[in-house]
Amino acid sequence: MNNRIDHLLKQMNQEQIDSTLITSKANIYYFSNYLTDPHERLVAIYVDQKGHTLLILPEMEEKDAIAAGWSKDILSYNDDTDPWLLLKNYVEKTGHVPGSIAVEKENLSLSRGEIVAQSFPNTEIKDATELLNQLRVQKDQKEFQLLKQAAQLADFGVKTGVKAIEEGKSEMEIVAEIEYALKREGVREMSFSTLVLAGDKTSSPHGNPGKQKIEPGNFVLFDLGVVYEGYCSDITRTVAYKHATAEQEKIYNTVLKAEKAAIDACEIGKPVGDIDKTSRHLIEQAGYGKYFMHRIGHGLGIDVHEHPSMSGNNTLPLKEGMCFTIEPGIYIPEVGGVRIEDDIFMTKKGPEILTSYPKDLQIIG
Structure with a gap:
C-alpha cells in the first residue's frame, strides 16, 4: 500500500x-x-x-x-x-x-x-x-488474480441460472437460486442487483426482475457479478428457452459477432472509442443500429463501473493492466433483447478474457 x-x-x-x-x-x-x-x-x-x-x-x-x-x-x-x-x-x-x-x-x-x-x-x-x-486504471498482478477469481465466480452464477430455467418459474425465483448458490461458494456481496429477465422484458437494458414466468420462445437474459476480496466481476449472457425464431437467431448472432469483433480490436495503444465504433458499425450494418443505445462497456475493478468509460468519443489509449467490459446489445421492444458481456484484461500480448461461460446461442430445454 x-x-x-x-x-x-x-x-x-x-x-x-x-x-x-x-x-x-x-x-x-x-x-x-x-x-x-x-x-x-x-x-x-x-x-x-x-x-x-x-x-x-x-x-x-x-x-x-x-x-x-x-x-x-x-x-x-x-x-x-x-x-x-x-x-x-x-x-x-x-x-x-x-x-x-x-x-x-x-x-x-x-x-x-x-x-x-x-x-x-x-x-x-x-x-x-x-x-x-x-x-487505479492500470491494475497490478495481484489485482489481476482477484479480478480473475471474481470472473470465475460470475461464470458459476450464470451456469447456475441457466440450469434453473424451467417453464413457469419466475425471474425472481431464478435470482434466488443464483444468489443462494453463490453464497454457498463464499460470496458475501454481489457487484450489483442480479438481473434475470425473460421474454419482452429483455428489451430493457436495465430492467427489473419480478414475477414474470419463463415461457417457451423466451429470451432469458442474465446480468450479474460478484465482489471477491473487494474486486468486482460483471457478466451478461442471453439464452433462448425451448426454441428461437429466425429473427431471434439473427439478433443473437449479430450481437455475438459484434462482441467478438470488439474484443479482437483491443490492442495496446488503440483509442478506447475505436472499440465501441468497431462493435457499433457491425450492428448498424445488420440494421439494428438504433437498438444499440449504450456504450460498449466500462472500466472494472474495485468498483463495478469505474474509469474508463468505453464510449465512442473516448480517445484514451488502451494500456497494459486495464480491465473493462465489452457488452454490445440489441433491444427491440415487444420482441426482446440480447446482450453478451465479458470481462477483459489487457496484457502485453493483447486482451485476456476473464469470463468464460459459453457464448454461442443456447436453446435450453
Missing part, C-alpha cells in the same frame, strides 16, 4: 496539489487495504506533501484497519466526537496548513464539502477525481 501512497504523492506534486482527502469506499480500500462500509460515519485518508499520512475512522474499526495492514497515522473517534474537528486539529498540529486540498468531488456530499471549506478557509479546494482514476 505504501507504493500506492508514493505514486499518489508523485502525481500530487506534478499537478501542484498540496494535500488530498480521500473519502470513497473504493479509494479507501485501494490505498489502505481496509475494506469497510462506513454508512454515515466518516472514514477518510489525508495525505500531504510534507509526508503526513492519516487514516481517520471510527474507534470500533481501528483494530480491523491495523490488521488489514495500515501502519501509518490513525485518528479514531467515537460517536460522541466530531471527526472533522479532529481532522482539523491534526492538520494544524502538523504545522502545515495546506495551500490546496483535493477532494473526490464525485463522491463528497455538498454538506461534507462545506465542512471541508469551513475547516480550511484559506485552502483552495481542487478535484482529485481524475488523479485517482488514473492511478
